[in-house]
Amino acid sequence: MKLMIRKNNNGALMAYVPKKDLEVAITESEKPELWGGVVTLANGWRLELPEMPGDTRLPITIEARRLEG
Structure with missing residues (x-):
């Protein structure tokens, strides 16, 4: 699914799913650099x-995979 990741005014990471018109905070990340792990x-x-360099600039639109459970 397409996913846009950005930082809000408070510096918190936010995820926007255009297909669902849904914007929510990223509350937990498996990896400190965010990329290549599960959030x-x-x-x-x-x-x-997806795997990306740790210094990837935000905002960015990526292809993420939703995990069940």
Whole structure:
């Protein structure tokens, strides 16, 4: 699924899913650099993000995979 990741005014990471018109905070990240791991959104969704360099600039639109469970 397409996913846009950005930082809000407070510096918190936010995820926007255009197809669902849904914007929620990223509450947990499996890896400190975010990329190539699994993140958890405030609504409970778990998404696998692609591998990217740690210094990737935000905002960015990526292809993420939603994990079940």
